[in-house]
Structure formats: structure tokens, C-alpha cells
Amino acid sequence: MSLLQEALRDYLRVRRQLGFKLELDGRLLENFVDFVQQAGATTITTELALRWARLPAQARPHRWRQRLGIVRGFARYMATIDPATEVPSVDLLPARAVRVAPYIYTDADIAALMAAAGAMSPPLRAATFQTLIGLLAATGLRLGEALSLDRQHVDLKAGTLHVRAKQQSSGRCPCTPARPQRCQAMSACVIATGRSPRRRRSSSRSPASDSIAPRFITRSSG
Secondary structure (H helix, E strand, C coil): CCHHHHHHHHHHHHHHHCCCCCHHHHHHHHHHHHHHHHCCCCCCCHHHHHHHHCCCCCCCHHHHHHHHHHHHHHHHHHHCCCCCCCCCCCCCCCCCCCCCCCCCCCHHHHHHHHHHHHCCCCHHHHHHHHHHHHHHHHHCCCHHHHHCCEHHHEECCCCEEECCCCCCCCCCCCEEECCHHHHHHHHHHHHHHHHCHHHHHCCCCCHHHCECCCCCCCCCCC
16 A cells, blocks of 8 residues: 555545545545556655646536635645645635526416326325425425424414424524414325324324425434
8 A cells, every 4th residue: 555545545545534524525635646656756746736637628617616625725734744745735726616596486387287296196195295395385484394294393273383403502493374274284294194004003103203205205303
């Protein structure tokens, strides 16, 4: 194992112990180390880093900048082991990510999605997706917030949804009103869930702890 390969292994191990997954970064850095070694070099240089960052010629400039930034982090670590290591400057490959314009669904689009969802099978899957699409369209919830809803977060009598937001550190949940039409739709989904054979086989569990749509809507974390 070369010095670069060993250093990369240690670099990824230390970063992951700190909580970083680095799944993409790990794959890219392994590719970069292979590139450096195939070039006959044993030390990271700015010139090699730039050549590697620009390898996908069809990529956008901000993608090149992202690749170079990944190498820069490893190069900083490598410089503590090999003083000859060159750390690419942050001024290289300036670029900004171009955000794609959001697509705004029309009422006709939403109706078509709801109709398509209603044709799915089994019935529980259809009810799940119809409820999810309807909630997203009617309440403005984020996808993660909608997927985190459990039965205990839905008060059909009061007509409210208790939304569990990531930024809520106090344990208090903001609420969003649910109009009668939304409550009717959610009630239908709850009824469909309760009638599901899969639910009957799990009758020992408390209904209040089950997801509105247990197969597709995940349980909220604590």
C-alpha cells in the first residue's frame, strides 16, 4: 500500500469517526489517488488536482469546483504528513451552482397525480400515495415532514397536524390547520390502514403508534 493510499484510508476513517459519511467523497478520493499514481507521482500537486478535477469535460464548472474542494480537504491532511504536498488555492476554478427553476404543479397536474395514485394496487398503496400527494399540495409541508407523520401527529377532531421539524430542539411541535376536506381524506387513509390484513396480523401493537400509512410513511424519530 502506497503512502497516499494509507493516508487516504486514515483520513476517511478519522472523518467518519467524526460523523461524516463521505460516501461520494471516499469514492472520488480513491479515484484521485489512482489518478496521481497512474501519473507516476507520489505527491499531490496543484497541477494534478486541477487535471483530475476537470476530467469530466462535459460537467458544469461548479462540479469541477466541487471535485477540487474534495481534493483540497485531503491535501490539507496530507500536508501534515508530506510537506511537499501542494494544497490547491480556494480561488481556483471559481463557479456557482446554477439552481434549476422549480416546477409549479397546476391543479390539473395534481388532479392527474391523484387519479394515477388511486389506480395503484393494493388499495392501501393507493390510499397512501393519494394522502401523501394531497398533504403536500394542500398544506405546503416538506416531503420529510409529511413522511414523518404518525397517527398520533394527526388530530382529526381538532383538524390539526403536529409537524415534527428538525430544527425544533425544545420538543414542541408547530401545528398546521387541516381543513375538513383534508381530515376526510386522512380519515379514509386511516380506515384503509386499519382494514389492511397486514395491520390485523400486527394487532398487538397500539394503533396510535402506527404510521398513517405504515408501509410508505416512515416512523418519526422520537
